Amino acid sequence: MKLTGVELRWVEMPLKSPFRTSFGTQTVRSLLLLRAVTDEGEGWGECVAMADPVYSPEYTEGSADVLRRFLVPALTGPVDGVSVAPRLARFHGHRMAKGALEMAVLDAELRARGVSFGRELGAVRDRVPCGVSVGIMNSIPELLDAVGGHVDEGYARIKLKIEPGWDVEPVRAVRERFGDVLLQVDANTAYTLADARHLARLDPFDLLLIEQPLPEEEILAHAELAKIVRTPICLDESITSARSAADAIRLGACQVVNIKPGRVGGYLEARRIHDVCAAHGVAVWCGGMLETGIGRAANVALAALPGCTLPGDTSASDRYYQVDVTEPFVLDEGHLTVPTGPGLGVTPLPDVLDAVTVKTEWIPL
Numbered sequence: 001m002k003l004t005g006v007e008l009r010w011v012e013m014p015l016k017s018p019f020r021t022s023f024g025t026q027t028v029r030s031l032l033l034l035r036a037v038t039d040e041g042e043g044w045g046e047c048v049a050m051a052d053p054v055y056s057p058e059y060t061e062g063s064a065d066v067l068r069r070f071l072v073p074a075l076t077g078p079v080d081g082v083s084v085a086p087r088l089a090r091f092h093g094h095r096m097a098k099g100a101l102e103m104a105v106l107d108a109e110l111r112a113r114g115v116s117f118g119r120e121l122g123a124v125r126d127r128v129p130c131g132v133s134v135g136i137m138n139s140i141p142e143l144l145d146a147v148g149g150h151v152d153e154g155y156a157r158i159k160l161k162i163e164p165g166w167d168v169e170p171v172r173a174v175r176e177r178f179g180d181v182l183l184q185v186d187a188n189t190a191y192t193l194a195d196a197r198h199l200a201r202l203d204p205f206d207l208l209l210i211e212q213p214l215p216e217e218e219i220l221a222h223a224e225l226a227k228i229v230r231t232p233i234c235l236d237e238s239i240t241s242a243r244s245a246a247d248a249i250r251l252g253a254c255q256v257v258n259i260k261p262g263r264v265g266g267y268l269e270a271r272r273i274h275d276v277c278a279a280h281g282v283a284v285w286c287g288g289m290l291e292t293g294i295g296r297a298a299n300v301a302l303a304a305l306p307g308c309t310l311p312g313d314t315s316a317s318d319r320y321y322q323v324d325v326t327e328p329f330v331l332d333e334g335h336l337t338v339p340t341g342p343g344l345g346v347t348p349l350p351d352v353l354d355a356v357t358v359k360t361e362w363i364p365l
């Protein structure tokens with residue numbers, strides 16, 4: 001297969017309500033969609049970098065620049081999904097940009113072959129249980145209303161964002177109101193090892209895990225924390241590859257891993273992380289980055305792999321968006337159906353895509 005060029009689409013998706021985390025509040029999801037044009041058809045990719053480098057070092061304009069100047073031009077000549085990462089390896093970092101480009105090429109290849117993402121990745125289920133992420137709220141009553149709404153919608157698991165000053169009390173209130181719900185928390189690196197005893201105060205609430213309590217580079221500190229906090233530690237920002245997952249597991253830094261394909265450089269590396277974790281008996285789940293239906297389709301396929309034994313942040317489209325750029329993913333008894341069509345199994349709805357596209361750029365090869 002030969003790439004003739006890649007179209008970048010700057011997309012602005014207004015959120016239904018502000019989404020607050022320990023690193024800020026989002027009201028619009030700005031992201032890049034990639035359309036790979038090949039001699040065998042087109043493929044779609046989603047770059048999950050945020051507009052600002054507040055979750056990871058990557059950001060939208062940086063991803064566009066590295067795609068335009070380095071990553072896309074490196075894919076001249078014959079290419080397919082598995083050959084993208086090796087061709088891009090000489091460029092350091094930029095995993096979200098690399099992952100989006102690999103995703104678009106892989107989607108084009110799989111559509112041409114008539115193979116679904118799920119089939120290619122090794123999905124063993126045709127529907128997956130879904131979790132939902134709940135942001136930091138202005139008050140505990142507001143939090144309880146939000147959680148109650150998601151429980152009523154049928155979500156299989158609730159994830160609460162926490163930060164210093166909003167942790168033990170909100171978690172206690174949710175556990176007391178919703179005694180048997182699967183519950184976990186996500187700190188997005190907001191604490192330090194000095195907070196260990198404070199974080200141990202979350203142990204009585206029967207949480208599935210505490211996600212990324214410490215800064216991403218503090219692997220050994222997470223291992224120290226795991227000796228003090230009984231609740232399993234899950235890493236997100238710290239896990240950037242199969243190698244880093246193996247190291248973190250061997251160092252005792254995590255007992256669960258959140259796999260985000262954009263963070264690790266694509267769905268093929270995501271599968272390798274899944275396999276490494278499964279080999280160590282470590283549970284994994286598919287994280288979310290407020291993806292459109294394009295990224296959501298691929299995430300739901302990943303979430304169907306055998307080692308994904310915990311509900312992921314693979315919520316329905318209407319968790320964040322009034323209108324999705326694809327046919328919406330609709331929750332059915334707490335589950336989403338894994339797309340079965342060729343490639344991603346979904347394609348953007350032209351009118352909707354045009355309505356949320358603020359800029360396009362064609363990168364010829």
Ligand SMILES: O=C(O)CCC(=O)N[C@@H](C(=O)O)c1ccccc1
Nearest residue numbers: 055133188287288289290291313315
């Ligand atoms: O449901 C979703 O897609 C979002 C899940 C979620 O909370 N993602 C968080 C995270 O830290 O995991 C996030 C969102 C946006 C950007 C970065 C991170």
